[in-house]
């Protein structure tokens with residue numbers, strides 16, 4: 001999905017013009033995948049743009065940095081404020097927000113410790129990651145032949161840039177085979193997650209999602225959906241899933257900031273069918289929440305003009 005340029009990008013404490021937001025070709029992270037990043041969304045509300053769970057995302061960025069022993073030069077509060085400012089100055093009603101902390105130019109080699117940590121935050125309007133049609137009617141999934149990175153190979157709790165090579169292999173494999181998105185199993189053969197989303201199945205009225213020990217990222221959408229579902233009176237369990245649990249699901253959907261809530265129509269050509277009742281209810285409530293229409297979850301919204 002093409003990036004739509006906006007006005008300014010926050011780089012190391014300054015707002016610079018979009019076209020000037022450049023890095024050197026010998027930037028450490030370009031060579032070794034040594035960055036950490038976040039994906040956040042701001043939505044239009046009746047009180048102007050609101051960022052969904054901003055502080056939680058920035059805390060996760062800090063946690064990701066800690067996992068790689070990267071010293072973040074800005075506090076959580078500073079980055080929360082910088083994000084709000086970047087959304088505000090770009091005059092966007094709704095946008096995707098991409099903060100990244102990376103190791104800059106000046107050192108090369110596999111010892112990252114001497115490298116300077118740089119941080120930038122860009123925002124741009126970004127439609128539904130798997131398409132509006134996918135959000136409405138569901139997507140076709142393929143279980144990947146690539147396994148999710150084992151947590152003892154890479155700390156998968158971190159949103160580390162290098163970790164996403166694994167996701168890209170799975171994504172390309174699925175697309176070339178004619179599917180929309182991939183599901184990755186972990187080294188034990190249990191379902192972990194999708195390339196950039198967590199997943200849920202519904203069986204006999206119960207929502208089940210793989211535990212974090214499966215190697216799935218602790219998704220903020222996942223956590224939000226678990227809270228919303230329980231508040232709606234739907235039972236939610238974290239449990240290991242086999243690929244056959246996907247095939248035999250009554251309903252299934254994936255969750256992520258970029259993708260939002262997307263029903264699965266089929267997995268490996270086993271039909272799940274039209275989005276089910278629980279999926280629809282979760283989708284509907286989630287979209288109401290992010291647009292500030294559900295008072296109960298108002299603490300999840302950070303109004304940039306407040």
Ligand code: PPE
Pocket residue numbers: 038039040193194195196197198216217218219220221222255256257258259
């Ligand atoms: N798993 C992975 C591997 C992942 O990258 C994401 C977010 C999630 C689960 C869901 O997490 P959360 O957004 O907190 O609910 N993926 C981000 C990047 C996607 C991309 O394609 O780039 C995102 O959704 O912004």
